Amino acid sequence: MVHALQEAWRALKSGGHLIDMRPITSHPPVDVLSDGGRKRAGRVDDTVGKPDDDAADEAIANAVKFGQFEEHETHLFELSDYWNEVQGMVDYIEDRWSDSAKLPPGTIENANNFVDHASGEVKIRVTQQIMISRYAKRDRA
Amino acid sequence: MEPIRDPEEHEIEHLARLGEFEGLRVLEIGAGNGRLTWRFASLTGSTLGVDLDQDRLRDAAASQPEDLKHKTGFALAAAEALPFPPGSFDAVVLAWSL
Numbered sequence: 001m002v003h004a005l006q007e008a009w010r011a012l013k014s015g016g017h018l019i020d021m022r023p024i025t026s027h028p029p030v031d032v033l034s035d036g037g038r039k040r041a042g043r044v045d046d047t048v049g050k051p052d053d054d055a056a057d058e059a060i061a062n063a064v065k066f067g068q069f070e071e072h073e074t075h076l077f078e079l080s081d082y083w084n085e086v087q088g089m090v091d092y093i094e095d096r097w098s099d100s101a102k103l104p105p106g107t108i109e110n111a112n113n114f115v116d117h118a119s120g121e122v123k124i125r126v127t128q129q130i131m132i133s134r135y136a137k138r139d140r141a
Numbered sequence: 142m143e144p145i146r147d148p149e150e151h152e153i154e155h156l157a158r159l160g161e162f163e164g165l166r167v168l169e170i171g172a173g174n175g176r177l178t179w180r181f182a183s184l185t186g187s188t189l190g191v192d193l194d195q196d197r198l199r200d201a202a203a204s205q206p207e208d209l210k211h212k213t214g215f216a217l218a219a220a221e222a223l224p225f226p227p228g229s230f231d232a233v234v235l236a237w238s239l
């Protein structure tokens with residue numbers, strides 16, 4: 001991470017800026033949406049990824065501390081993923097998020113139960129908290 | 142199964158607002174299959190995406206929209222050893238890459 005930030009700094013022109021956008025550990029809720037409204041099936045356990053979150057935070061904090069970048073602003077926003085089937089969500093999280101998150105069996109069971117008793121079109125939604133920050137490149141003395 | 146990601150368009154709303162990409166030469170580190178690239182590249186002067194995963198870069202090239210071909214490209218490169226001279230870009234995007 002440190003080397004990637006150093007390279008980003010080097011590749012930027014004087015006065016350029018860096019955008020860092022990534023999910024933060026937030027126990028993303030899993031909801032089943034249907035004609036009956038929203039039912040909360042549980043949450044994704046993303047604590048597995050927290051050490052990586054912390055390492056990324058430390059890397060960027062050091063880059064700021066050592067004068068490579070200056071933080072201009074940071075925002076949080078929600079980003080939702082939608083599936084038509086519970087198994088689609090399960091497979092995706094196992095395939096793509098295995099390094100950072102896992103689905104508790106109880107959450108999967110709840111989601112399936114809600115889908116089984118739902119009416120109308122059904123969607124399964126997972127909502128992450130995303131942090132986006134802008135940093136200005138500082139020219140080192 | 143690939144989800145439908147962010148139909149609310151929160152991601153591009155925030156990226157566009159903070160990025161202020163108009164007319165800029167942008168480097169996206171960790172571009173992967175181009176999913177995010179296609180969302181913001183039209184806002185930039187030009188966008189180059191780099192990644193170490195050749196298969197995902199191949200997917201990105203295959204999904205390149207016709208109207209963005211003149212201002213987007215992809216390259217196989219490591220974030221820790223970018224093959225560009227200093228000061229090559231106006232902005233760098235690290236999305237899910239740090």
